[in-house]
Amino acid sequence: GLPGNCSAVECFHKFRAPPLQPPKRPVALPDPDPLASRAVRHRAYTALVQSAPLTPDHRAALIARGLSDDEIDQAGYASLSADSREPLLQAIQPTGEVPGVPGVSRSVKGNRWRLEGSPGLLIPVRDRQGRIQACQIRTDNGGARYQWLSSAPKYPGWTGRSPGTPFHVAGRRWMQGAAQW
Numbered sequence: 001g002l003p004g005n006c007s008a009v010e011c012f013h014k015f016r017a018p019p020l021q022p023p024k025r026p027v028a029l030p031d032p033d034p035l036a037s038r039a040v041r042h043r044a045y046t047a048l049v050q051s052a053p054l055t056p057d058h059r060a061a062l063i064a065r066g067l068s069d070d071e072i073d074q075a076g077y078a079s080l081s082a083d084s085r086e087p088l089l090q091a092i093q094p095t096g097e098v099p100g101v102p103g104v105s106r107s108v109k110g111n112r113w114r115l116e117g118s119p120g121l122l123i124p125v126r127d128r129q130g131r132i133q134a135c136q137i138r139t140d141n142g143g144a145r146y147q148w149l150s151s152a153p154k155y156p157g158w159t160g161r162s163p164g165t166p167f168h169v170a171g172r173r174w175m176q177g178a179a180q181w
Contacts, residue, residue, distance in 0.1 A: 028156065029155070029156060030108050030153050030156070030157075030158070030159040031159065032152060032153055032159060032160065032161050032162065033099045033100040033106070033159055033160060033161045034100050034161075035100050035102075035161055035164070036098070036099070036161070038127070038131055039131075040098075041101055041131075041133050041134070042132050042133070044092045044098060044101045044104070045132035045134075046076075046132055047091045047092050047094075048078065048088055048103075048122070049076040049132070049135075050076075050078075050091070051078075051087065051088050051091035051092075052078035052079055052084055052088055052122060053078070053079060054072070054077055054078055054079050055079040055081075058077065058079050058121045061121070062077060062121075075124065076124045076132065077121060077122065077123060077124070078121075078124075079122065080117055080118075080119055080121075080137060080149075081119050082119055085114070085115040086115075088115055089104070089113055089115045092104065092115075093113070099161075100161050101161065102135075102148065102150050102151055102152075102160070102161045102162055102163035103115060103116050103117055103135065103149035103150060103151050103163075104116070104151055104160060104161075105151040105158045105159065105160035106159060107157060107158055108157050109157075114158075116149065116151045116160065117135075117137050117147070117149045117150075118137055118139045118140070118141060118147055119139070119140045119141060120137040120138050120139040120140045120147075121137065121138040121140075122136075122137055122149070123135060123137070123138060125163075127166070133163070133166045134148060134149065134163035134166045135148075135163075136148055136149065137149055148162070148163050150162045150163055
């Protein structure tokens with residue numbers, strides 16, 4: 001029944017939802033940088049993983065998954081923390097051009113750089129020749145468990161690049177020598 005002595009129309013007006021707000025205009029984002037070459041990405045990501053020490057917790061988690069210390073070191077797993085971003089960015093920059101390396105954002109004015117990504121275990125994604133072409137992050141803070149290290153434009157004033165969907169050679173086969181391919 002209807003409350004009190006009001007009609008269906010009166011009840012509708014009394015209990016209706018607040019008026020909808022007009023949709024916000026989308027913010028114009030900058031165009032993404034062109035994807036850096038395979039050689040540039042490999043140099044940048046190699047510098048990144050070599051400069052990012054693996055935390056004891058991340059090493060223990062990989063060992064619990066059946067990897068040996070040698071396999072962990074050879075694969076190049078690393079840890080990305082909130083504190084490590086500036087030193088890691090400094091390690092990447094001397095490798096050559098960094099625009100277009102997924103995970104590295106630059107201000108549109110071109111005078112500032114930042115390393116993106118949630119804190120977590122950094123997993124190199126390699127091609128058939130063993131070159132690092134992208135990185136995934138197994139996040140430490142919940143949410144999506146695996147994320148790409150990506151700097152696709154998300155904010156006005158900053159641009160970068162998504163890794164897209166790189167072909168990934170999974171498992172230990174690439175470690176045995178790229179000549180098999």
